[in-house]
Amino acid sequence: xxxxxxxxxxxxxxxxxxxxxxxxxxxxxxxxxxxxxxxxxxxxxxxxxxxxxxxxxxxxxxxxxxxxxxxxxxxxxxxxxxxxxxxxxxxxxxxxxxxxxxxxxxxxxxxxxxxxxxxxxxxxxxxxxxxxxxxxxxxxxxxxxxxxxxxxxxxxxxxxxxxxxxxxxxxxxxxxxxxxxxxxxxxxxxxxxxxxxxxxxxxxxxxxxxxxxxxxxxxxxxxxxxxxxxxxxxxxxxxxxxxxxxxxxxxxxxxxxxxxxxxxxxxxxxxxxxxxxxxxxxxxxxxxxxxxxxxxxxxxxxxxxxx
Amino acid sequence: xxxxxxxxxxxxxxxxxxxxxxxxxxxxxxxxxxxxxxxxxxxxxxxxxxxxxxxxxxxxxxxxxxxxxxxxxxxxxxxxxxxxxxxxxxxxxxxxxxxxxxxxxxxxxxxxxxxxxxxxxxxxxxxxxxxxxxxxxxxxxxxxxxxxxxxxxxxxxxxxxxxxxxxxxxxxxxxxxxxxxxxxxxxxxxxxxxxxxxxxxxxxxxxxxxxxxxxxxxxxxxxxxxxxxxxxxxxxxxxxxxxxxxxxxxxxxxxxxxxxxxxxxxxxxxxxxxxxxxxxxxxxxxxxxxxxxxxxxxxxxxxxxxx
Numbered sequence: 001x002x003x004x005x006x007x008x009x010x011x012x013x014x015x016x017x018x019x020x021x022x023x024x025x026x027x028x029x030x031x032x033x034x035x036x037x038x039x040x041x042x043x044x045x046x047x048x049x050x051x052x053x054x055x056x057x058x059x060x061x062x063x064x065x066x067x068x069x070x071x072x073x074x075x076x077x078x079x080x081x082x083x084x085x086x087x088x089x090x091x092x093x094x095x096x097x098x099x100x101x102x103x104x105x106x107x108x109x110x111x112x113x114x115x116x117x118x119x120x121x122x123x124x125x126x127x128x129x130x131x132x133x134x135x136x137x138x139x140x141x142x143x144x145x146x147x148x149x150x151x152x153x154x155x156x157x158x159x160x161x162x163x164x165x166x167x168x169x170x171x172x173x174x175x176x177x178x179x180x181x182x183x184x185x186x187x188x189x190x191x192x193x194x195x196x197x198x199x200x201x202x203x204x205x206x207x208x209x210x211x212x213x214x215x216x217x218x219x220x221x222x223x224x225x226x227x228x229x230x231x232x233x234x235x236x237x238x239x240x241x242x243x244x245x246x247x248x249x250x251x252x253x254x255x256x257x258x259x260x261x262x263x264x265x266x267x268x269x270x271x272x273x274x275x276x277x278x279x280x281x282x283x284x285x286x287x288x289x290x291x292x293x294x295x296x297x298x299x300x301x302x303x304x305x306x307x
Numbered sequence: 308x309x310x311x312x313x314x315x316x317x318x319x320x321x322x323x324x325x326x327x328x329x330x331x332x333x334x335x336x337x338x339x340x341x342x343x344x345x346x347x348x349x350x351x352x353x354x355x356x357x358x359x360x361x362x363x364x365x366x367x368x369x370x371x372x373x374x375x376x377x378x379x380x381x382x383x384x385x386x387x388x389x390x391x392x393x394x395x396x397x398x399x400x401x402x403x404x405x406x407x408x409x410x411x412x413x414x415x416x417x418x419x420x421x422x423x424x425x426x427x428x429x430x431x432x433x434x435x436x437x438x439x440x441x442x443x444x445x446x447x448x449x450x451x452x453x454x455x456x457x458x459x460x461x462x463x464x465x466x467x468x469x470x471x472x473x474x475x476x477x478x479x480x481x482x483x484x485x486x487x488x489x490x491x492x493x494x495x496x497x498x499x500x501x502x503x504x505x506x507x508x509x510x511x512x513x514x515x516x517x518x519x520x521x522x523x524x525x526x527x528x529x530x531x532x533x534x535x536x537x538x539x540x541x542x543x544x545x546x547x548x549x550x551x552x553x554x555x556x557x558x559x560x561x562x563x564x565x566x567x568x569x570x571x572x573x574x575x576x577x578x579x580x581x582x583x584x585x586x587x588x589x590x591x592x593x594x595x596x597x598x599x600x601x602x603x604x605x606x607x608x609x610x611x612x613x614x
Contacts, residue, residue: 143457150450
């Protein structure tokens with residue numbers, strides 16, 4: 001199948017592209033960033049520099065698509081809250097333009113959308129969080145993700161566009177930028193490698209669900225050909241790791257002590273956020289293959305190759 | 308209290324304005340339409356012609372507000388589905404601009420938002436529908452209403468803006484335009500008065516919840532001063548009326564038979580949609596005061612005065 005990744009040059013896009021290519025799919029990337037050196041993305045058949053929402057600008061250059069993987073996003077939770085209008089404009093209105101553009105095409109590709117299990121549910125009322133948990137996002141990022149999810153459901157009902165939604169926990173792994181505003185693993189690993197202290201808010205007991213991006217790639221691969229009734233799947237580790245445990249794992253892998261800089265706890269951080277991945281296990285026949293230690297080791301190995 | 312109604316010149320705005328004035332509040336209207344003749348809106352202290360989202364353009368002219376009633380909307384369900392981008396731009400982004408504008412003010416008015424019980428829940432899974440029913444909107448209109456609801460919740464949490472959401476069933480009554488694209492009561496009453504046939508999709512057994520707009524006005528009045536923890540309230544009749552029953556009521560009030568034009572049933576119409584109004588009864592100490600027959604009679608009486 002021809003798979004086109006919108007946002008294929010990013011951290012997740014690379015992992016998902018690799019996984020799709022390993023499963024013998026033809027993989028294209030559409031990205032607003034300039035094309036990457038071909039040697040760095042050997043799994044790609046082609047790259048198109050274009051805005052994801054302007055379907056006409058990339059559709060024919062990829063010769064269409066059987067599966068579209070929609071990862072394009074201009075925000076992360078922190079930036080969406082600071083500039084919610086820009087978040088709505090690029091991500092929600094952009095996706096509506098994408099859907100309208102696809103209606104013009106003579107085929108209906110399957111659309112896989114990367115949503116956020118950390119953002120759409122809000123403060124967990126039960127843990128682990130399954131897909132039917134109430135959706136009460138605590139920030140603009142989650143509101144936009146949820147609105148896009150609703151529009152996809154409506155688009156299938158009204159215009160027969162098949163879709164699957166993957167609600168991700170906290171992906172980490174190679175290619176995640178350590179200078180980013182999200183991705184605590186990348187930030188911690190990079191600082192630890194360079195002998196810098198790690199900022200810990202509160203007592204470090206906050207628990208999150210971290211999933212290696214290679215496992216995320218395999219989940220998208222499964223969703224690309226899934227035949228059941230399910231439309232929304234949590235994809236995470238299904239178990240939690242505390243901030244303190246991350247640091248202990250880093251200390252073990254680096255074989256030295258890491259300095260912590262303790263800051264006041266942040267009240268708005270829910271103490272625990274772990275996804276229930278039973279549905280993905282049952283319907284996608286997927287589960288994470290990499291343990292946290294192995295995933296972290298891979299991440300560190302890659303990070304050592306950075307200049 | 309000073310109450311400013313955003314969209315105060317419309318059908319609901321007039322009823323809510325009247326109800327607030329009867330409760331001795333000072334009522335202003337902000338509307339993009341030209342000011343109405345003062346004699347036609349005697350309950351208003353003042354009118355400002357402005358776009359609701361441009362707070363600076365109306366805030367000082369109303370001398371600020373203790374309560375803002377946000378009814379401004381450029382769409383109805385049918386038009387939002389045809390032009391979802393415009394719906395998001397005017398209604399969602401407009402509301403985000405409103406919220407940003409209010410942050411600049413030195414007081415935090417209470418914001419009352421008119422949401423839609425007919426749109427945000429989607430196909431009813433249980434009837435009557437209470438406020439905790441899953442939210443699976445079946446059209447763009449409901450997705451936008453729901454996104455605005457989430458942003459209000461977040462705005463209170465992050466910026467201390469007090470709010471209440473009123474999820475309306477199907478309001479009807481005086482001032483509802485009979486040529487509109489929504490409002491079956493107004494359309495039916497107008498056609499029946501003029502001896503025209505009524506379009507009935509299917510067997511006329513479809514049941515909806517109709518609430519007279521004067522009762523909606525009283526509900527907003529109660530929400531303006533509500534002190535409890537509730538933030539979201541269904542406001543409807545709490546019981547259903549079928550399309551056939553509407554016609555029978557019209558026949559009784561007009562004392563003659565009305566011709567029906569039977570059209571094929573519309574599959575996307577849920578057979579029943581009735582709101583559970585127990586929370587509004589308990590917390591707002593509100594319930595509808597007008598029976599359907601009395602409300603319909605008032606509507607017909609007003610409609611006879613139209614040119």
